[in-house]
Amino acid sequence: MDVELVSIGDELLLGFTIDTNAAFFAREAAALGIRVVRRSTVGDGAEQIAAGVREALDRTGAVITSGGLGPTADDLTKPSIAALFGRGMYRDEAIVDSLRARWKARGWPGELPAANTMQAMIPEGATILENRHGSAPGIWLEDARGRWVAMLPGVPREFRGMTQDTLLPRIAARGAAGRVIRSRTLRTTGIAESAIADALGPYAKDPAGVALAYLPGWEGVDLRLTVRDVDAVEADALLGAAAALVREKVGHWVYGEDDADLVALVLEALRARGMRIGVAESCTGGMLGMRLTAIPGSSDVVVGGLIAYDNAVKVAQLGVRESTLTAHGAVSEETAREMATGARARLGVEVAVSITGVAGPGGGTPEKPVGTFCVGVDVRGEVRSLRTSGVGDRHEVRQRATQAALNLVRKALEG
Amino acid sequence: MDVELVSIGDELLLGFTIDTNAAFFAREAAALGIRVVRRSTVGDGAEQIAAGVREALDRTGAVITSGGLGPTADDLTKPSIAALFGRGMYRDEAIVDSLRARWKARGWPGELPAANTMQAMIPEGATILENRHGSAPGIWLEDARGRWVAMLPGVPREFRGMTQDTLLPRIAARGAAGRVIRSRTLRTTGIAESAIADALGPYAKDPAGVALAYLPGWEGVDLRLTVRDVDAVEADALLGAAAALVREKVGHWVYGEDDADLVALVLEALRARGMRIGVAESCTGGMLGMRLTAIPGSSDVVVGGLIAYDNAVKVAQLGVRESTLTAHGAVSEETAREMATGARARLGVEVAVSITGVAGPGGGTPEKPVGTFCVGVDVRGEVRSLRTSGVGDRHEVRQRATQAALNLVRKALEG
Numbered sequence: 001m002d003v004e005l006v007s008i009g010d011e012l013l014l015g016f017t018i019d020t021n022a023a024f025f026a027r028e029a030a031a032l033g034i035r036v037v038r039r040s041t042v043g044d045g046a047e048q049i050a051a052g053v054r055e056a057l058d059r060t061g062a063v064i065t066s067g068g069l070g071p072t073a074d075d076l077t078k079p080s081i082a083a084l085f086g087r088g089m090y091r092d093e094a095i096v097d098s099l100r101a102r103w104k105a106r107g108w109p110g111e112l113p114a115a116n117t118m119q120a121m122i123p124e125g126a127t128i129l130e131n132r133h134g135s136a137p138g139i140w141l142e143d144a145r146g147r148w149v150a151m152l153p154g155v156p157r158e159f160r161g162m163t164q165d166t167l168l169p170r171i172a173a174r175g176a177a178g179r180v181i182r183s184r185t186l187r188t189t190g191i192a193e194s195a196i197a198d199a200l201g202p203y204a205k206d207p208a209g210v211a212l213a214y215l216p217g218w219e220g221v222d223l224r225l226t227v228r229d230v231d232a233v234e235a236d237a238l239l240g241a242a243a244a245l246v247r248e249k250v251g252h253w254v255y256g257e258d259d260a261d262l263v264a265l266v267l268e269a270l271r272a273r274g275m276r277i278g279v280a281e282s283c284t285g286g287m288l289g290m291r292l293t294a295i296p297g298s299s300d301v302v303v304g305g306l307i308a309y310d311n312a313v314k315v316a317q318l319g320v321r322e323s324t325l326t327a328h329g330a331v332s333e334e335t336a337r338e339m340a341t342g343a344r345a346r347l348g349v350e351v352a353v354s355i356t357g358v359a360g361p362g363g364g365t366p367e368k369p370v371g372t373f374c375v376g377v378d379v380r381g382e383v384r385s386l387r388t389s390g391v392g393d394r395h396e397v398r399q400r401a402t403q404a405a406l407n408l409v410r411k412a413l414e415g
Numbered sequence: 416m417d418v419e420l421v422s423i424g425d426e427l428l429l430g431f432t433i434d435t436n437a438a439f440f441a442r443e444a445a446a447l448g449i450r451v452v453r454r455s456t457v458g459d460g461a462e463q464i465a466a467g468v469r470e471a472l473d474r475t476g477a478v479i480t481s482g483g484l485g486p487t488a489d490d491l492t493k494p495s496i497a498a499l500f501g502r503g504m505y506r507d508e509a510i511v512d513s514l515r516a517r518w519k520a521r522g523w524p525g526e527l528p529a530a531n532t533m534q535a536m537i538p539e540g541a542t543i544l545e546n547r548h549g550s551a552p553g554i555w556l557e558d559a560r561g562r563w564v565a566m567l568p569g570v571p572r573e574f575r576g577m578t579q580d581t582l583l584p585r586i587a588a589r590g591a592a593g594r595v596i597r598s599r600t601l602r603t604t605g606i607a608e609s610a611i612a613d614a615l616g617p618y619a620k621d622p623a624g625v626a627l628a629y630l631p632g633w634e635g636v637d638l639r640l641t642v643r644d645v646d647a648v649e650a651d652a653l654l655g656a657a658a659a660l661v662r663e664k665v666g667h668w669v670y671g672e673d674d675a676d677l678v679a680l681v682l683e684a685l686r687a688r689g690m691r692i693g694v695a696e697s698c699t700g701g702m703l704g705m706r707l708t709a710i711p712g713s714s715d716v717v718v719g720g721l722i723a724y725d726n727a728v729k730v731a732q733l734g735v736r737e738s739t740l741t742a743h744g745a746v747s748e749e750t751a752r753e754m755a756t757g758a759r760a761r762l763g764v765e766v767a768v769s770i771t772g773v774a775g776p777g778g779g780t781p782e783k784p785v786g787t788f789c790v791g792v793d794v795r796g797e798v799r800s801l802r803t804s805g806v807g808d809r810h811e812v813r814q815r816a817t818q819a820a821l822n823l824v825r826k827a828l829e830g
Contacts, residue, residue, distance in 0.1 A: 369520060
């Protein structure tokens, strides 16, 4: 079934707060076959709330709001929507009592402030949605035609908790159960989005009738396959067929699926071979070392490394030859290879990986434009290197360089 | 003036991607008196895009879209909106040429894939918005009644860059600005949110009648002062008075304002003193080196460093004494001090900074719980160190450790 989300709050419109509730709801809902077809964000004003919810009701008839249920005067969600449904409001004494009990239990000073009793005002004919995660209860309002609005608090912890333990079960129970939206992602790196599309040819848009989305980023291009409105068994069959088609065409660049992390794959490969790794970084300045040590337990295979940002450090600490720097430049496969070999010897490890490049924005030349970088790897004396380039600002180029270095290690270990 | 944002993409609706572009635009626009009155997110489908944009045009008449300008078949923003305006599409050969040149400049293999030329399809009568941050140009479409849609790429780097250098100036030039929403942020580090509130006392909520928001993060606690609906001159006066009050109370912990970056401040301080710096990192694995080299031009003061993740590397590469590790442990001020001194000698620099800590989630002890870290700095033989702790997951603890190390350098240089 289809629903719309309306997020309420000036803070969201002003951009001071990033709305993560909507994304959370969409992911959770998809697994139950509930599809978010539109998201809107409106301000705190009564008219803005009423307009946003009215339009959503007219479009879809099933609306979840977040925010504006607090105890302060600018929390107008309930009265605005009650008016939209032509309902009055009443004060629910049971809620007032529970708010008082909660206030005492927290050991807060004095009596429950009058403002807080606003949270006990309920639209006539509404169903109260229990909130086990905070003080403001949720509200379910439905009209004679079965059109409904579910109002949840905007506090992420409360919104998420209520979504899982109260709202989604209620929506799912209204039907549409069994139909799901399911996705499967193939993660590629080292190939451009458009090159993938060309390689896939006729399968570029919807292999095996499954929608294919291209998600380019510094890690590479993720290929997300999505099926909707089918049962779970059919979904898996369709995704399996589509994934097989895509792998047949671009499998060479696929390093994993869904949440696969290239760092984790490299650490696993090292562990399986009883090898330890060290790094030698120039333009990335430590980013590769940081990524390799970002995963708990990496200390059994990662020993550390050298950040050779200055060429003098490349020579003194890594044993890169002056003649190599002079003949080929700091950004060259030759230098990358000597950096890797030097780091391996210096650190006494089986594997060393190196990066040197032009992160920009300055320092580019016609032969080596900004974004050019070279990576090298030395596995027990067997050295490989690669020269490539990445688009983006300084940060993104450095991210792409670390990804290319990790992928080179992965391929070198696979042999 | 009022505008609406329409974010386009199934990925956003499905919750696989968090939309940060809209928040970025809202913050930047507010400073120019441009107000975002509604945000919507629609799917990739032509009908969904057309419906979302049509409704926004009818409500507000000024619409910015993000996403759906890429080279793949599911990028339907341009044709959908062109149809909405009753315009055809033509292929702009100048754009095709620049795409070809770009492809060659990157040294990518073969010819520009046919798919990419989709980015050169332009609605008739549209104004092309230059994109200096990526390949897909932006599009400005306006009808006879002056209602307009600006189409930007969804890639955050491109959306943000174009918003600042192309779109906002164009919108602002259409006039109607005057009343502004303006903010000023004082950046603190090394002090807790609650301690700041206590120090501010009566000024904790709204110094000089200006709203004060506390924004805690791994960099420290930002104090954001905001005034709205006043003219620019009055806004600056109010913010100035409020900032002075806050600095009077907690100025000791303020390292800068607004976009001030602790790394940039440290690099400047080193440059001013003609000193160069190196790092010695354990638990952060290179994060500090990465941050110091994240700023273009850092190579004149940053030489590099050593990542001593394994204790054997601390001893062999930094000259930390086995006896120190045995007596005080790897996570100790003594070890941090020897790491800094060792790095300074090894790298031949005036300043070296070190970090060693328990990033977690494992490895904590009663004496040294997860989140405990020690930082050290050696400035020409004068050594300082600090032991502290940070909350959060592994990544956040490492971030807090790098910030504490940078702040120790800043204070050491200030003397």
